[in-house]
Amino acid sequence: MKTEWDYTTLADAYLNRPDYSDAAVDAMLSIANVKTGNVCDVGAGVAHLTLMLAVRGFDVTAVEPNDAMRGNGVKRTEKLGNVRWHEGTGEQTRQATKAFDMVTFGSSFNVCDRQLALKETARILKTRGWFACMWNHRQLVDQIQAQIELIIKERVSGYGYGTRREDQTAVIDSIGLFGPVVHLDSRVMHEQTIAECVEAWRSHATLERQAGAAFGSVVAAIEEYLGSLKTPTIQIPYSTNIWIAQLI
C-alpha cells in the first residue's frame, strides 16, 4: 500500500528501535481501565507496541500500510495467537465500526492527517472507547545525545522534530469527539551497541526527510563520533510520551 512516507527501506532497522516504557504503557491501560478486549494498533510497524499489548493479553489488530514493515511485524508476532495483521492507514483502517475498546498509535499519529485519523478512530471505537498516541523521545540533555544533535544541526539547517514532539492535547480537543486528554510520560533506558545505534540513525525517517541528499554524510559523522567514544555499547535515555482520551 502506497503512503506519503515510504518506510520500506527502514523496515529492518526499525527492529532495533527502543521499546516503550512499561510503566507508561501500564499507566495508559490503567487510565482506560481495560484489562482485556480488542485493541487496534495503527501504524503498527514492526510490532513494538503491538507486542507490548499482546503480552498483556489483549486481542490486537495490527494495521500497517507498508509491506516490508508489516512483514517484519508478522514475523515477530507469529508465535502469538492474539495478533492479526491488516493493511491500512490511520485515515482508513479498513476495520469495522464500533469494534475496538482501544485504538493506539505507536509513533505513527504524526504521519497521519491527525484530524482524519481521529475521526476514523472514533468510528472504529466502541462507545466510550479510548484513543492513545505515543512516541519515544530521546532525552537530548544526555551528553552523547546532545553531541549528536550538534552534529545534525551543523549539517541540516532548520532541523526539527515537528509534530512528533508537540503537545497533542490541542489537536485532540479540537475535534470535539473525545473527553479530557491525559498526558503521561516515563523514562526508559535503551542499551545499544555502537553498530545498532548507527543502524538506528540510518533508519531515522524524520532525519532522512529533512537531510535529503546530506543524509548519508550526517549518519557517517554520527558513526565517526560514536566510534570515537571507544565503548562497545551506550545507554540512551528515552521518555515515552503518551496522550490518551476517551470517546465521548
Place this chain on the structure above:
Amino acid sequence: MRLVKSGSLNSDEGASYQAGDFTGLANDYSQHRPDYCSSVLSALLGLVKKPAENVDFVDIGAGTGIWTRLVYGKGVKSVTAVEPNDDMRAKGLIDSTGTNIRWLAGSAEQTGLPDACCDWLSMASSFHWADFGRATWEFHRLLRAGGRFTALWNPRLIEISPLLVEIEAHLGTLRANIKRVSSGRSGITETLTEQLWSSPYFEDVVYLEGRHVIEMTSERYLGAWRSVNDIRVQLGPKKFHAFLTFVEQRIAGLNVIEATYLTRAWSARRKD
C-alpha cells in the same frame, strides 16, 4: 502543630501570617478548593500493582481531605490521613464523617506511622512544603516493597480564559513580583522528575497530567480565592480584602465561572 517553612514570605501587612500556616483557612479549603482530575486518579491507582481493595493508602499533608476522600471513593482497603495543622485536621475529620478514614497528627518528615504500613502514599498540593531528603526517606520507610509515592498538584490553567487572566493580572497591580509558591507549575515541579530519579529511595518515575473543568458559582469561586494561602500572606489582610472585592465586582452577574484545572502528578516506585 504548625507547619512553617523557613524563609516565609512576609510583607509588612502580612506579618501576622506565616507562609505555610494554614490555621483559619480550613473552612474555605474544605468547601471551595477544587478536586483533582479523575482520570489521573484512576491512572495513579492503577500504577499501584494491586487490586484497589488490597491497597493500604496513606495521605500526608492531607489538609481537609479533598484528595483523601477521592481516593477513599475508589474503594481502597484502608485510608490514613496525616495532617500537621490542628484546624485543618479537625475540619478534615468532620468532612470525613461516615467514612472510616483515620486522621492523625504528623508531618511529611515525621509521620509517626510504622514501617511498611502502606502500598500507596501521596502528598496532594503539599509536597512543596516538605524537606525532600527527609520526607522521601520517611516515605521509603512507610511503603511496602513495590509501593508507590505520588506527589500531585492541581494548578489552574488560567491562560485559556480571558476573565481569569485579567483577575490574575490584577494581583500584580496590588503587589509587584507576587509569587505563587503553591501553583504546582513552578518551583519544585520543574525539577521533581530529576530529583525523584536521582533519589536513592525511588525509581520508575511516571509523570501524568490531565485537565478538568470545574463550573463554580461566584460564591465558590470567591471562596477558592479566599483559600489561597500564599496570596493572603503576600498581600496582607487589607490588600487581600481589596483583591477579593475586585474579584467579586468582576464576576458580578455571572451565573457560573468555568475554571480549568490541570492535575499534575508524579508517581515513583519504592526502590528495594
